[in-house]
Amino acid sequence: MGTGAGKKREHLIKPVLHRQYPTASYGQGVFLYDEQGKAYLDASSGAVTASIGHGVQDIIDAMAEQARKVSFVYRSQFTSEPAEQLAQKLSELAPGRDYWTFFVNSGSEATETAMKVAIQHWQEQGRHGKNRVISRRMSYHGITMGALSMSGHVLRRRRFVPLLADYPVVAPAYCYRCPFGRTYPECGLACADDLETAIRRIGAEHIAAFIAEPIVGAAGGAVTPPNDYYRRIKEICERHEILFIADEVMTGIARTGAMFGMEHWGVEPDVIALGKGMSAGYTPVAATMVKDRVMEPILQGSRVVMSGHTYSANPQSAAVSLAVLDYIERHQLVQAAEVQGRKLLERLNRLADKCEIIGDVRGKGLLLALELVADRESKLPFPAAKGVTSLVIDKAFEKGLLIYPAAGGVDGAGDAVIIAPPLTISDEELELLMRLLEDTLQEVMREIQGQGS
Ligand code: PMP
Numbered sequence: 265m266g267t268g269a270g271k272k273r274e275h276l277i278k279p280v281l282h283r284q285y286p287t288a289s290y291g292q293g294v295f296l297y298d299e300q301g302k303a304y305l306d307a308s309s310g311a312v313t314a315s316i317g318h319g320v321q322d323i324i325d326a327m328a329e330q331a332r333k334v335s336f337v338y339r340s341q342f343t344s345e346p347a348e349q350l351a352q353k354l355s356e357l358a359p360g361r362d363y364w365t366f367f368v369n370s371g372s373e374a375t376e377t378a379m380k381v382a383i384q385h386w387q388e389q390g391r392h393g394k395n396r397v398i399s400r401r402m403s404y405h406g407i408t409m410g411a412l413s414m415s416g417h418v419l420r421r422r423r424f425v426p427l428l429a430d431y432p433v434v435a436p437a438y439c440y441r442c443p444f445g446r447t448y449p450e451c452g453l454a455c456a457d458d459l460e461t462a463i464r465r466i467g468a469e470h471i472a473a474f475i476a477e478p479i480v481g482a483a484g485g486a487v488t489p490p491n492d493y494y495r496r497i498k499e500i501c502e503r504h505e506i507l508f509i510a511d512e513v514m515t516g517i518a519r520t521g522a523m524f525g526m527e528h529w530g531v532e533p534d535v536i537a538l539g540k541g542m543s544a545g546y547t548p549v550a551a552t553m554v555k556d557r558v559m560e561p562i563l564q565g566s567r568v569v570m571s572g573h574t575y576s577a578n579p580q581s582a583a584v585s586l587a588v589l590d591y592i593e594r595h596q597l598v599q600a601a602e603v604q605g606r607k608l609l610e611r612l613n614r615l616a617d618k619c620e621i622i623g624d625v626r627g628k629g630l631l632l633a634l635e636l637v638a639d640r641e642s643k644l645p646f647p648a649a650k651g652v653t654s655l656v657i658d659k660a661f662e663k664g665l666l667i668y669p670a671a672g673g674v675d676g677a678g679d680a681v682i683i684a685p686p687l688t689i690s691d692e693e694l695e696l697l698m699r700l701l702e703d704t705l706q707e708v709m710r711e712i713q714g715q716g717s
Contacts, residue, residue: 293318310666372406376406380570474506482682488627
């Protein structure tokens with residue numbers, strides 16, 4: 265890490281200022297290469313984004329073909345074939361079908377738009393009091409103010425708390441450290457019932473929607489709920505006339521071995537937020553999908569969804585996303601995520617036998633995570649000051665392995681890393697991933713033991 269002193273001044277604001285980042289040169293398949301020619305196995309697909317791998321020619325061709333026709337038209341002036349087709353395609357793929365889609369540019373905008381559409385749905389029916397959104401502790405829905413208001417990510421909220429909407433939160437479905445100290449199924453799904461308790465306390469007449477990630481990503485590390493959790497959640501939402509928003513920004517589009525994460529539990533959300541895998545990183549595009557019956561009062565009422573961004577529904581991004589969806593279907597990457605995910609999960613469980621810092625192995629498809637603990641028996645987390653997640657991420661990086669940091673434990677007080685390679689990863693590449701990961705963890709364990717934990 266340099267201070268930047270004596271060097272040419274910098275202009276780009278990077279995540280950590282004055283830290284030296286390697287310059288990416290090119291990408292091919294599951295590998296990225298820096299300027300020095302060093303190879304990195306992209307076992308996190310960047311930020312769980314590059315799900316079809318890097319440098320895919322079909323996507324590059326689709327990009328160029330659309331650019332030759334037209335890259336940008338403004339949605340208040342024109343519609344376009346790619347945007348119309350993409351909205352139709354997403355509706356065909358979604359659980360239960362029959363969705364309208366609003367295009368945006370990032371996952372944060374997708375959840376923020378979901379929140380606004382949910383509130384508008386009730387406004388159009390004269391129910392103006394229904395304007396709050398319940399979310400869960402240990403969740404991440406984005407960095408813009410509305411999305412952050414709905415996020416239980418302590419670190420990312422901290423500086424802005426006074427400016428955020430005061431939205432209620434309920435317990436996460438986090439079996440490894442159950443917030444109620446119970447065990448599934450004896451718990452009777454106390455975490456789902458916590459939503460009902462909150463609704464009764466606040467009053468359903470004040471609540472527009474409940475938002476949750478099918479599998480928690482950055483705020484917990486592939487935290488997967490018990491099997492009947494989402495069915496109970498949906499039933500509670502319906503009974504109290506509250507919309508259910510599934511934040512599928514990380515789980516959506518094949519990542520978990522299903523096209524949408526919610527398919528694992530047979531639940532049809534009222535609103536879905538998508539991002540990341542929708543374009544697999546080839547262009548910034550995201551979407552808010554709204555079920556027909558949720559759109560109905562808006563179609564009957566003002567006929568305007570009050571949101572929009574300059575780049576919403578631009579044909580260039582839509583064409584890229586269409587090409588990515590086509591690639592995923594042609595190469596059967598939903599199945600690949602399931603098959604390779606099962607192999608990787610099994611290998612990670614075997615690794616846990618050798619590495620005592622692995623407290624939990626979890627996730628679905630190729631959205632997997634390890635929670636790291638100081639003591640496996642008592643599940644004692646490492647002290648935050650030890651920075652174990654960063655240690656693991658940095659060591660892996662040195663070895664040419666990219667993995668993704670997540671906050672583990674309750675309210676971010678713990679360590680977890682996400683392993684989510686492109687869905688195209690081969691058996692051979694999985695072996696390399698495991699070898700590099702094992703080396704990393706063994707080295708970290710030696711270092712921690714050297715310090716005395
Ligand atoms: N929701 C979830 C579940 C996410 O994982 C993320 C990104 N990590 C977001 C929303 C925000 O997406 P973006 O960074 O594209 O704004």
